[in-house]
Amino acid sequence: MTTVNLHLQQVKERTAESMEEMWVNMGPQHPSTHGVLRLLIKLDGEVVRECIPYMGYMHRCHEKIGENRAYVQIIPYTDRLDYLASMYNNWAYCLACERLMGIQIPERAEYLRVLIGELQRIASHLIWLGTFGLDLGNFTLFMWCFREREMILDLFEAVSGQRLNYSFMRIGGLALDVPEGWLGDVKAFLQWFKPRLPEYDRLTTDNIIWQKRIQGVGILTPEDAVSYACSGPMLRGSGIRWDLRKNDPYGIYDRFEFDIPVGTRGDVWDRFWVRRQEMEQSVRIVEQALTEIPPGPVLAPVAKKLRAPVGDIYSRVESPRGELGDYIVADGSEKPYRYKVRAPTFVNLSALPVMLPGYLVADAVAVLGSVDIVLCEVDR
Amino acid sequence: MWRYLRELWGGFWSIILSMQITLRYLFTRAVTVQYPEEKRQLPVRALTRHVLTVDLDSKELKCTACDMCARICPANCIHLEGEGKGKARRPKWFVIDHNLCMYCNLCVEVCPFDAISMYTGMYELGGFSRTSLVYDMETMHADGFYPTIMTPRSPAGAAVKPPAGAGAGKQGRKA
Numbered sequence: 001m002t003t004v005n006l007h008l009q010q011v012k013e014r015t016a017e018s019m020e021e022m023w024v025n026m027g028p029q030h031p032s033t034h035g036v037l038r039l040l041i042k043l044d045g046e047v048v049r050e051c052i053p054y055m056g057y058m059h060r061c062h063e064k065i066g067e068n069r070a071y072v073q074i075i076p077y078t079d080r081l082d083y084l085a086s087m088y089n090n091w092a093y094c095l096a097c098e099r100l101m102g103i104q105i106p107e108r109a110e111y112l113r114v115l116i117g118e119l120q121r122i123a124s125h126l127i128w129l130g131t132f133g134l135d136l137g138n139f140t141l142f143m144w145c146f147r148e149r150e151m152i153l154d155l156f157e158a159v160s161g162q163r164l165n166y167s168f169m170r171i172g173g174l175a176l177d178v179p180e181g182w183l184g185d186v187k188a189f190l191q192w193f194k195p196r197l198p199e200y201d202r203l204t205t206d207n208i209i210w211q212k213r214i215q216g217v218g219i220l221t222p223e224d225a226v227s228y229a230c231s232g233p234m235l236r237g238s239g240i241r242w243d244l245r246k247n248d249p250y251g252i253y254d255r256f257e258f259d260i261p262v263g264t265r266g267d268v269w270d271r272f273w274v275r276r277q278e279m280e281q282s283v284r285i286v287e288q289a290l291t292e293i294p295p296g297p298v299l300a301p302v303a304k305k306l307r308a309p310v311g312d313i314y315s316r317v318e319s320p321r322g323e324l325g326d327y328i329v330a331d332g333s334e335k336p337y338r339y340k341v342r343a344p345t346f347v348n349l350s351a352l353p354v355m356l357p358g359y360l361v362a363d364a365v366a367v368l369g370s371v372d373i374v375l376c377e378v379d380r
Numbered sequence: 381m382w383r384y385l386r387e388l389w390g391g392f393w394s395i396i397l398s399m400q401i402t403l404r405y406l407f408t409r410a411v412t413v414q415y416p417e418e419k420r421q422l423p424v425r426a427l428t429r430h431v432l433t434v435d436l437d438s439k440e441l442k443c444t445a446c447d448m449c450a451r452i453c454p455a456n457c458i459h460l461e462g463e464g465k466g467k468a469r470r471p472k473w474f475v476i477d478h479n480l481c482m483y484c485n486l487c488v489e490v491c492p493f494d495a496i497s498m499y500t501g502m503y504e505l506g507g508f509s510r511t512s513l514v515y516d517m518e519t520m521h522a523d524g525f526y527p528t529i530m531t532p533r534s535p536a537g538a539a540v541k542p543p544a545g546a547g548a549g550k551q552g553r554k555a
Binding site for chain 1 (some may be wrong): 387392395397398401411424426436452454481490499
C-alpha cells in the first residue's frame, strides 16, 4: 500500500469515526448548567457516550483568602460558597471554630440555628425544585417555588438584614437575637407553606409527563454512590440511609424527631422525591423547634480577638446538598494556618460521568439538574 | 396501540389537572411588587448604605477614629485617619469603598461608640462611575437620627429616638 493510499484510508477512518461519535461542548454558557460549568460530551447521534465535566471557571481562592483573614473575618466569605444555602456555610464554619476553640454556645442559639437552618433547607430545595422544573419545561413550578422562597428570604431579611449572603452566625452563637414576633411569622409561613406542597404534587408527582421524563433516567447505583463519596440527597436517592443529622448529630439534632427519606432505584425521580419529602421533614423539625425554643442569650461570651489553640479540626454539617465539611489547621495565631472546605456539590458532580452515558442529551439536562449544583461552591 | 393511547390520555388528563390549579391562581392577587413605581417596606435590620451617626445635640460625629471597623473589615473597604488626642480625637478623613463592601455588619457590631450604622434604608446606590460608590465623610455624615445595633427598641421593633441630651450610652444589643 502506498503512502497516499494509507493516508486516504486514515482520513476515511477518521471521517467514519467522526460520523459516528462527536465531542460536543455543553456550556460554559449553557442556560441549564446553572452557572459556568463546561461538560464535554461524546455523542453518538443523540445518545451520550461519555461525559467529562470541566470545573474551575469560578475559582476565587476561597481557601487562600481564608488563610489571610482572622477567624471572624472569614464568615462573610463563607456566604459566597453555596449562595443558595448561606446559613449552612456559616454554620459549618462556626461549628468548626467552636469545636476547635472549645466554645459552648447558648441553648437558644442552638435552637435558632436549627430553626433557621431548616428554613434554609426548605428555601434551597425550593429553588432546586423550581430550576429543575424550568430545565424540564415546567415554568409554573418555577414561579411558585420562587414565591415561597421569597417568603423565607423575607423572614431571613427581618433577622439578618440580608436576602442572600446573611453572615448571620458568629463564632459562639448568632449575631443578634431574632426580632420580636418573628417566631409568629415563621408559624404563619408554615401555615401557608404546608398546603402548597400538595399543589406542587399536582404539577409534578401526579403528572404523568413529569414521571415519564425523569423515571429510570440517570441511575446511580448504591455502590457507585458510595465509591464516589456522594452525600446528601444524591446518596439517599440511591437507597443509602445516611444523614449526618442522624448518623453524626451536630448541634442539638438528636433532640428532634424526623425521618430520613430514601429512594430505591437511584434515578432522577428518586433524588427529586427525596428532596420533596425532605421539605416535609424540615417543616416537622421547624415546628418542633418552635415549641421548644427557650429564652436566653444567643451569643456566648467570646474574646474580641479569637485565637485558636494549636491543632486541627474537621467538622461537618448536613447541608441541603450533602456533607459540607470545614477543615481548619490552627497554629495558635489569629488566622488559620490552613483552611479547607469539603464542598458537597464538587464531590457529587464528579459522579456525573457514571450517570450520563447511555441516555439522551435531553436527559443530560435532567440528570445534571438532579445533582443540584451550585458552581460557586464547586469551584470555590 | 391501546397502551399508547392510554398514556396519551393520561398525559392529557394530567395537563388538565395541572391547568385547573394554575387557572385558580389567575384570580388571586399577584404577589409581585412593581419595583420602581411601588417600593416594599424594608425591615428595620435591612443592611444598606453606611452612615456615620451624630450626637443629636451637638451635631458632631460620634466617631473617635479608633480604627476598629477598618481592622475588622474583611474586604478592607474602610479607610480613615484620625487627628487629635484623647477625647478630642476625631476622624480627619473617613472613606468607605462600597464597591468592596460585603454588607456583613461586622464594622457596626465592633464599633464601641455606636458611631456607624447600616440601618439607613438607602439602598438605591446605582451610579455611572466606580468612584460614585466611594463615600467620604461628608456624604456619610448623618443628617438626623439613625438607629444602630445598640439603639434601644420599642416592643414593636421600632427604634426609639433618644431624648435630647441623652448622648451615646451603652445599652447593650437590642436590635
